[in-house]
Amino acid sequence: PIDAARPWPKYQFKPPRPTMRAARVEAMAPQGRGAGKEPDKPRRKVGVKDLGSYEKVLEAFRRYDQDKNGLIRPSELQKLMSDLNNGKWSETDTDRLFQQIDKNKNGRIDINEFIEYVFSNEPTMGSVGDAGKSDYELVLQDFRRYDTNRNGTLDKAEFTRLMGTLNHGKWDAKQTDAVFRQVDVDGSGEVDLNELVAFIFGVPAPRTHGARGGKEEPRVIVEFTVGPGSGETICKQIANQWNKKFGSDVMVRKIVMPQCKGIIKVSARDGTIVFWDEATMVAYRENPFLTMSTMRAWVDDMSRRHIPRLIDGTNAVMDAARRR
Numbered sequence: 001p002i003d004a005a006r007p008w009p010k011y012q013f014k015p016p017r018p019t020m021r022a023a024r025v026e027a028m029a030p031q032g033r034g035a036g037k038e039p040d041k042p043r044r045k046v047g048v049k050d051l052g053s054y055e056k057v058l059e060a061f062r063r064y065d066q067d068k069n070g071l072i073r074p075s076e077l078q079k080l081m082s083d084l085n086n087g088k089w090s091e092t093d094t095d096r097l098f099q100q101i102d103k104n105k106n107g108r109i110d111i112n113e114f115i116e117y118v119f120s121n122e123p124t125m126g127s128v129g130d131a132g133k134s135d136y137e138l139v140l141q142d143f144r145r146y147d148t149n150r151n152g153t154l155d156k157a158e159f160t161r162l163m164g165t166l167n168h169g170k171w172d173a174k175q176t177d178a179v180f181r182q183v184d185v186d187g188s189g190e191v192d193l194n195e196l197v198a199f200i201f202g203v204p205a206p207r208t209h210g211a212r213g214g215k216e217e218p219r220v221i222v223e224f225t226v227g228p229g230s231g232e233t234i235c236k237q238i239a240n241q242w243n244k245k246f247g248s249d250v251m252v253r254k255i256v257m258p259q260c261k262g263i264i265k266v267s268a269r270d271g272t273i274v275f276w277d278e279a280t281m282v283a284y285r286e287n288p289f290l291t292m293s294t295m296r297a298w299v300d301d302m303s304r305r306h307i308p309r310l311i312d313g314t315n316a317v318m319d320a321a322r323r324r
Contacts, residue, residue: 225257265277
């Protein structure tokens with residue numbers, strides 16, 4: 001039988017847990033679901049990489065493709081960027097950005113060029129290919145790769161090809177038929193990215209059944225492993241920001257390791273989804289917690305793309321459980 005939470009050898013691992021006896025674990029409890037939500041305040045010009053999740057990027061492309069020919073012209077990109085920046089965007093800015101996105105230099109931006117630009121990683125510290133990427137990042141990447149018609153979901157054929165990649169070729173249509181209804185929790189006939197992430201990385205059991213004893217469960221618990229001092233301070237700042245934005249949907253759990261410094265690891269889903277792991281990533285990308293500006297960019301990206309995805313995935317699984 002296929003284990004829905006861990007169906008593939010690539011993802012069959014147990015999340016590492018702190019082993020130092022002196023580790024201190026604290027849960028930074030949220031204040032209430034949706035409490036104190038505030039809109040993000042832009043501190044700089046907003047770029048297309050700030051659009052958010054894959055689904056939102058696709059939606060923006062379709063909305064601003066005004067003649068619906070599957071291509072973005074310079075005037076359409078100008079409209080998009082002007083709207084994102086409340087009018088504070090020049091034609092010179094558009095020309096510069098257009099040249100960066102239009103890889104084949106044909107004067108039009110197609111959806112694949114747009115997606116490739118938005119989700120491209122900046123070359124840092126000699127990163128090559130998939131080196132230093134977490135399993136979670138690779139799943140997001142592969143989903144975009146196999147969503148060949150760019151509708152934001154996978155049909156059975158696309159899902160089968162994706163699963164073949166994740167399983168090193170050991171997957172066929174019969175196996176897809178065996179699990180597809182289980183993955184497609186909303187019964188739409190296709191699998192979206194939230195459903196895929198929930199299927200691969202699982203949703204912890206308490207959160208699949210909602211509140212227990214009248215107490216509302218957080219939809220997402222993000223675990224920070226930190227050193228004392230500055231690491232704790234950064235963790236508290238981030239927890240406060242997410243509390244304002246997500247309320248009780250998100251809880252931050254802090255693990256303090258006395259022998260460490262700064263932010264060592266950030267994960268969710270009981271450690272299976274890794275957002276930052278100094279031990280495996282620092283050789284391939286910049287540490288996002290070294291400066292205030294890089295930390296702010298990391299928090300913004302988490303708030304736009306990843307935290308909402310995990311919340312929505314949990315809600316979908318909970319809704320499916322209620323229907324059963």
